[in-house]
Amino acid sequence: MTSLRSLAACILLFTFTNLALAQSPTEPGHTQAGSPHLLGYTEQTSTAERDLEKKFQDGVLPDNIRENMRRLSARPHHVGSPYDKDNAEWILSRFKEWGFDAHIETFDVLFPTPKERLLELVAPTQFRAKLQEPALSIDPTSNQTSEQLPTYNAYSADGNVTGELVYVNFGNREDYEELDQMGVSVKGKIVISRYGSGWRGIKPKVAAEHGAIGCIIYTDPKGDGFYYGDDYPTGGWRPRDGVQRGSVMDTDYPGDPLTPEVGAVPGAKRLAIKDAKTITKIPVLPISYADAQPLLAALKGEMAPEAWRGALPITYHVGPGPAKVHLKVASDWATKPVYDVIATLKGSAPDQWVIRGNHHDAWVNGAEDPISGMAPELEEARVLGEMHRQGWTPKRTIIYCAWDGEEPGLLGSVEWVETHVDELKKHAVTYINSDGNERGYLFAGGTQDLQEVVSAVAHDIKDPEKNISVYERAHLRGIVHAKDADERGKARKRTDLRLTELGDGSDFTAFQDFAGIPSLNLGYGGEDEGDQYHSIYDDFYWYTHFADTNFSYERALAQTAGSTVLRIANADLLPFDYAPQYDAISKYESDLEKLLKDKQDEFTERNLELQEGALTATADPHKTYVPPPVETVPPYMNFAPMKNSLELLKKSSEHYSKALAKFQAAGTAEVPQSALDAVNADLLNVSRLFLNEKGLPERPWFKNQIYAPGAYTGYGAKPVAAVREYMDQKKWKEADAQIPMVAQVIESISTGIDKAADALDAAVPAKH
């Protein structure tokens, strides 16, 4: 669903990625408990592990990754297509060949495909949108028209509507507040929104909430296209007819719309399509800027605010009208099979599982999204299989997954996790995801109990173009990009990479948010020279000319993700550390307090200006101006329960860090593995304590009470969502009422960490 976009695109264009820069400078990090050997290893096992990882890293070959990409992206392979199944079977046979115990698990899910798409300007002039990305003679797979999914947004409601057009910028809630002040309503109108600034599914959702009857989403070149460089095929950037396909499934729950919370297996209880809450309320269609320009140019009315204007050679007006459009969307609402490939390499201690995954389905050929993540994953598995053949067996069981149906709505991974949730809660130690990869810096997101281990692995991986470690490169970037001297100072002192919280948007979602499994998302990016996200041009020709052309960052991804798998799978003691996680959660709490204070100040000031008549007096009388309504200033909230629980978490994480340092210092095999196994069982349980089976108050599928995506941000994380989302809706009392529940969750996490700390403390003999 997501891809690692160009850094320029991520930051300047507000397009979303779930991978924030790993090295964002905050607090100085924690060291590896002051030990010369690897976290969670003794002196002897540490040396053996280093040798093993070195062997693994040397075994990863770029040519194999290139060949995997060529094969998997050779034809369109969306859910339900012949080549999607063909790829799944090919991946299965590779895993088997490499010695994995592998099978395909199939689920039957609702996946709509386009039947009718029509968009025309009917007044004041006439124009019919092409809705087609043309084949390019230089690009050998761009002409596979008969197998390409047309440009569309999956899970758009069917509809046939005609109405005046309104330009709504990114279509976020704040954009509609600005429209209100311009006196512009979208009620009964069709909105046109540009891509960017949040997940695409939010645009039709918010439009429908404001009474719009249809939604068009277009790619403005200021966000994605010639604004960044030459367009394809001269350069790598999106051409005038390029379209971003994508899902607009609503955020109540991911996965099959008809089977929330349970696997879409034969006999599963299914909702009627009309009762599925995640299908949009109004028809939606994505278009290119070539198709959008005549529509936008036909708008009159107020000038769009400066920040709303894109890079097209037109004057951006808001409307409504006189442009009037006719939009017709109809889908074939069929059930399609998704094929997850699950491959197991059994460990010597098979009770704990390390899971690694990437999706294999694409919107079209998908060389970058998802194959630039899938191709390295397969090379990891090949090398692991080779080492296994030579006599090595992992300690923990390693499970490699190739998910289907990620693009429409994480279908394959969500249905798999829902089906196996009980076993996963019992056995899963970590889930490591990737989803696309390009040139540049290491991006890492995830739960911060893994921050230390990821940082340590990043020290061992060499940046292929700079000849320093990928850790060093990311660390130095954090210094250069710090926003002031204070942040720069903190960034210099850091000894680890900060893991940014994950929301939604790739296959880690069910693992983290539904099953409470420590999760990671890894990838490189930020120096790419183009973007063809969800277009027919995201293909092998494009990737090998404009992305990671020599596959050296593809190799780096395989080395990084594979080494992380090995480091966690082979550790004597699970390499978790809770001090960074305490830091992160404590920051989430202070962010909530700051949000409250900011809102109190903002509304107090605005109300004062309304009272003074300042807003009306300074508005241009030649333009319509509707002052915003008087807001109720938010009452004080009681964060004390959460702060008290955080004090406990601080103590227990320090308690654990101390026991861990003692273990690391012991440094020999003095600690019997049986005692460590008891600690490992305690550690495995800690992340499950983040769950509340009732889920978030308005989204019961999301069980994790600390990490969650926002209902109005999609990809973006909204930590402590139970409190945060009510605050965003200005429901202060409801938000306040959630705080004790979150405090209780934090308390029980703290108790769980204490238990593990006591056990570890008891297992390690005191030094004499």
Ligand SMILES: [Zn+2]
């Ligand atoms: Zn993807």
